[in-house]
Amino acid sequence: MIEVKNIKKAFGEKTVINDVSAVMKTGQCNLIIGASGSGKTVLMKCIVGLFEPDSGFILYNGKSFTGMKHEERTEIRKEIGMLFQGGALFDSLTVEQNVMFPLNMFTKNTQKQKLDRVNEVLERVNLSNTNKKFPAELSGGMKKRVGIARAIVLNPKYLFCDEPNSGLDPQTSLVIDKLIREITTEYNITTVVNTHDMNSVMEIGDYILYLHQGKKEWEGSNKEIIFTKNQLLNDFIFASDFLHDAKEMRMLEESGKIPRIRNTDNLKPL
Amino acid sequence: MKIIRDIGQYLLMIKGMFSRPENSKMYWKEFMKQCSDIGIGSLGIVSIISVFIGAVSTIQTAYQLVSPLIPLSTIAQIVRDTVILEFAPTLVCIVLAGVVGSKIASELGNMRVSEQIDALEIMGINSKAYLILPKIIAALVVVPMLVVLAMVLGIWGGRMAGNAANILSGYTFDKGLLENFIPYNVIFALIKSYFFAFIIASVSAYFGYFVKGGALEIGKASTKAVVISCILILFGDYVLSALLL
Numbered sequence: 001m002i003e004v005k006n007i008k009k010a011f012g013e014k015t016v017i018n019d020v021s022a023v024m025k026t027g028q029c030n031l032i033i034g035a036s037g038s039g040k041t042v043l044m045k046c047i048v049g050l051f052e053p054d055s056g057f058i059l060y061n062g063k064s065f066t067g068m069k070h071e072e073r074t075e076i077r078k079e080i081g082m083l084f085q086g087g088a089l090f091d092s093l094t095v096e097q098n099v100m101f102p103l104n105m106f107t108k109n110t111q112k113q114k115l116d117r118v119n120e121v122l123e124r125v126n127l128s129n130t131n132k133k134f135p136a137e138l139s140g141g142m143k144k145r146v147g148i149a150r151a152i153v154l155n156p157k158y159l160f161c162d163e164p165n166s167g168l169d170p171q172t173s174l175v176i177d178k179l180i181r182e183i184t185t186e187y188n189i190t191t192v193v194n195t196h197d198m199n200s201v202m203e204i205g206d207y208i209l210y211l212h213q214g215k216k217e218w219e220g221s222n223k224e225i226i227f228t229k230n231q232l233l234n235d236f237i238f239a240s241d242f243l244h245d246a247k248e249m250r251m252l253e254e255s256g257k258i259p260r261i262r263n264t265d266n267l268k269p270l
Numbered sequence: 271m272k273i274i275r276d277i278g279q280y281l282l283m284i285k286g287m288f289s290r291p292e293n294s295k296m297y298w299k300e301f302m303k304q305c306s307d308i309g310i311g312s313l314g315i316v317s318i319i320s321v322f323i324g325a326v327s328t329i330q331t332a333y334q335l336v337s338p339l340i341p342l343s344t345i346a347q348i349v350r351d352t353v354i355l356e357f358a359p360t361l362v363c364i365v366l367a368g369v370v371g372s373k374i375a376s377e378l379g380n381m382r383v384s385e386q387i388d389a390l391e392i393m394g395i396n397s398k399a400y401l402i403l404p405k406i407i408a409a410l411v412v413v414p415m416l417v418v419l420a421m422v423l424g425i426w427g428g429r430m431a432g433n434a435a436n437i438l439s440g441y442t443f444d445k446g447l448l449e450n451f452i453p454y455n456v457i458f459a460l461i462k463s464y465f466f467a468f469i470i471a472s473v474s475a476y477f478g479y480f481v482k483g484g485a486l487e488i489g490k491a492s493t494k495a496v497v498i499s500c501i502l503i504l505f506g507d508y509v510l511s512a513l514l515l
Contacts, residue, residue: 050388077394088385102393105293160392 001026002047002158002190007056009039009046016042017053018214024192026157028206029184032194035236039214040194041162047192048080048160049073060158078106081151082160087143089135089150095122096131099150106154121149125179141172145179152183158190159183165197177203198237201225210236226254280476286398287406297404304408312369312416316362320420323357324349324427332437342438346428346446351455353424359459360507362420363466366413367499371474374405375495378478379488387479402479406471413467414460421459462510466503473499 002024009017016039024030032040045051047058049065058065060076068076089098096118103114122128125145135143144164151159161180165173181204184191193200201208205222210233218225218233228234291297327349335345378401381387390397425447432438438446477495481487 045388048392050391074394074396077392080392080394082389082392084385084389086384088389090386090389091380091384105296105393105395 001059001061002030002192003057003059003062004043004047005057005059007043007046007053007058009042009051009053016214017046019056020209020211020214020216021056022207022209022216022219024190024207026190027184027188029181029191029193029204030207030209031201031205032192032209032211033196033201033205033236034211034217035196038211040196040211043211044160044162044192044194048082049077078154079157080160081154081156081158083144083147083151083162083164085163085166087135087147089143089146091135093134094131095127095133095135095138095146098135098146099153102150102154117153118149121153122146124152124183125149140167141169141175144168144176148176148179148183152187155187156189158192161191161193161195163194163196165195165200170199173197173199174203180204201237212236223254276476279480280472283398283402283476283479284472286396287403289396289399291399292395297400300400301404301408304404305412307373308366308370308405308408309412309416311373312366313419315365315369316416316420317423319362319365320353320358320423321427321430323361324353324424324429325431327352327357327424328428328431328437329435332432332435341446342442343446343449345432345438346443347449349428350425350447350451353428354421354455354459356507358417358420358424359462359466360503362417363413363463363470363503364500366416366466367470367474367503368496370409371470371495371499372492374471374474375478375481375492376488378402378475379481379491382479382481383484383488398479402472402475405475406468409467409471410464413470414463417459417463421456458510458514461514462507465506465510469502469506470499473502 004020004022004024007017007020008015020039020043022030032043034040042051046053047065049058053066056066060079063076065073065076089095090101093101096115099118099121100114103109103117107114109117118131119128122131125148127142127145127149130138130142130146135146138146148161159180164176164180168176177200180191180193183189184204193204195201202222202225205225208218208220208222208225209216210218210230212232218228218230220228225233225237228237328345331345331348331352332342335348378387381401387397387401390400429440429443432443433440474495477491477498478488481491
């Protein structure tokens with residue numbers, strides 16, 4: 001579980017995160033949503049320690065991350081996996097070497113054990129035959145899946161995903177969402193996803209934190225979000241007519257008046 | 271103000287490099303890779319420049335020494351000392367600042383912009399120690415080797431040019447090389463090369479590591495790294511010459 005308590009972060013005169021608190025539970029997908037520039041990425045970078053908050057606390061399973069010494073932080077970071085917006089794969093390494101990198105750095109396993117583990121996680125993200133490819137040879141969706149494979153190779157307790165669906169087509173986005181959901185449940189980890197993709201919100205949003213201009217504007221689940229009375233959140237979610245219609249469809253789905261329209265159960269990775 | 275902040279950030283970067291390696295084997299691999307990149311990667315340009323600088327030195331020295339009272343072997347002495355004291359350590363390091371420095375700055379800049387450095391930090395790896403330290407140590411090992419090679423090739427180039435232009439024979443040149451040779455000059459050149467190697471690797475790493483923005487900023491950081499390294503090399507050259515000669 002990750003607890004964020006009264007986090008504030010400013011860059012110069014500009015306050016980017018203003019007194020944000022949240023509780024992100026284990027075994028569920030915790031989403032940080034908001035418009036571009038609302039402070040989602042800064043909040044996530046504060047949580048993982050890439051930015052130092054000006055005030056407030058971040059607790060990992062009750063331990064204060066903000067007050068930790070560098071060595072203690074390093075230990076916590078070994079339990080963190082992160083998928084970056086662009087994948088952040090090492091350009092000069094192959095897919096196999098990228099995924100093996102954390103194993104090489106932190107384990108004393110034999111080469112065969114490491115290779116078996118790499119193949120296992122690559123298979124888990126449906127990328128079995130890409131071991132020898134370089135990141136430049138992969139599509140956007142494949143890069144994200146390699147990023148996920150690298151993030152989970154050391155069996156992390158916390159998984160962070162920064163805009164996992166940005167730049168992806170809707171179908172590939174669904175594949176990524178489904179993968180994040182399955183991994184969260186399978187490994188029983190605390191997953192934090194930073195997104196402004198409303199499909200993801202509806203698919204995997206067990207807990208949703210909505211940021212507006214750096215402040216917490218709303219929190220709840222994907223079941224609650226469509227019924228929200230919060231005007232700012234409504235304006236954000238239903239900015240397009242298509243989604244407005246989708247809201248009505250979703251409400252009809254929820255009430256059981258119509259069958260579920262989209263079925264992602266048999267979705268194949270692209 | 272900015273220069274003070276830059277110096278402070280640079281010193282903090284140097285301090286931040288020193289931590290216990292997460293896995294010594296991986297650091298060793300990275301060090302060897304950097305040795306290969308800096309050493310093998312610059313071998314061609316260093317060899318070409320050294321040979322031609324030596325050759326031009328011989329011809330120009332002969333052109334200026336017109337007095338029949340000065341023995342021809344003096345040309346070899348002048349070429350030897352110029353190459354050892356100045357051309358090999360300083361000129362080669364200025365060229366390396368361009369070749370190696372821009373590579374280091376753009377490589378780290380690209381890693382910063384594409385969040386690869388953040389990815390290392392998230393994994394619990396000290397990115398300064400893993401990415402910058404091996405580059406600096408590799409430069410400290412390889413650059414003096416390149417400078418020694420440049421000395422040898424520069425003198426050899428001078429000998430060849432002297433022969434080819436019928437300025438002085440190989441025998442006379444060799445005789446001149448052995449006259450009034452001061453071994454300290456080689457030590458002085460090596461001290462300079464260590465100093466310059468540190469400047470090239472650390473300054474370039476600083477500009478690349480702390481780049482902010484996108485592709486345009488990487489280019490700017492790369493150029494800045496080369497310019498600042500060259501200025502510091504020339505300044506260091508003056509200070510070291512004043513102090514040690």
